[in-house]
Amino acid sequence: MEELPGALGTSPSLVLRLGQAIFASASLFFMCLEIEFYSYTAFCYLVTIMGLMVPWSLTLAVVDGYSVFVRHLPPQARVTAIIVAGDWVLSFLALAASCSTASVADVLLKVGVPYCSAKLCSRYRLSAAMAFLSWFLSLVSALFNLWLLPSL
């Protein structure tokens, strides 16, 4: 069977997974560091989802790395189906989280200083942007694996 670049066990997939993990970690970093993020539901939700995204992406990055550098793992239908399902669910959740965070940051900036200083709001926005990038890479991974699925 031909190998599809971007599907599980290839080097583009490794790059995608590392990108997801890095952007999700950056989003967590900007949201959590010295901020009381738990006063807004949307921010707690973002932290939860990014906290799921990081281990998920890192685990699959390890599998990809093993397949690329150590021993090639042939794709299996059942494993790929589970990964596609997980990717789709996580990508929907990540999109919802990043959009919620971005719009809450927008409203807080409008409402003004007692709720959000300019510095704080820009950090919320950066966090939302990183979550959005992580969502995008996760969607790309999900699409590649979904494309591979019928041929297994």
Place this chain on the structure above:
Amino acid sequence: MEELPGALGTSPSLVLRLGQAIFASASLFFMCLEIEFYSYTAFCYLVTIMGLMVPWSLTLAVVDGYSVFVRHLPPQARVTAIIVAGDWVLSFLALAASCSTASVADVLLKVGVPYCSAKLCSRYRLSAAMAFLSWFLSLVSALFNLWLLPSL
């Protein structure tokens, strides 16, 4: 070829499309009627997306209705691919819009009266809930049509 319930041209699909159009219209109704929704980006975004969702769903409902009640239309690969793409894009946009609206309504309720009375906030929330239901039905349609696609 076997007919897949939920794919274009079947009666379950007609029900799904009508549901999408009704929920999207309800979302628009709760958001627009006597409210100055354009002061928040998230609400403008919701109105835009639901304003796209209504004609899209109604058009496909008409096609389904024609296929069910007048003359059966066999599914075509190219048409189905376009509909799947449109459904996926609209469903992502609708998810983003409903989550943004819900989280903005949540923050406005927290911030309090000058920005949002209790009655207004409950309308924002209802609007977000309707948009969420519309997203869900749109996702179901997209999944059914995607399932049908490889067999065409």
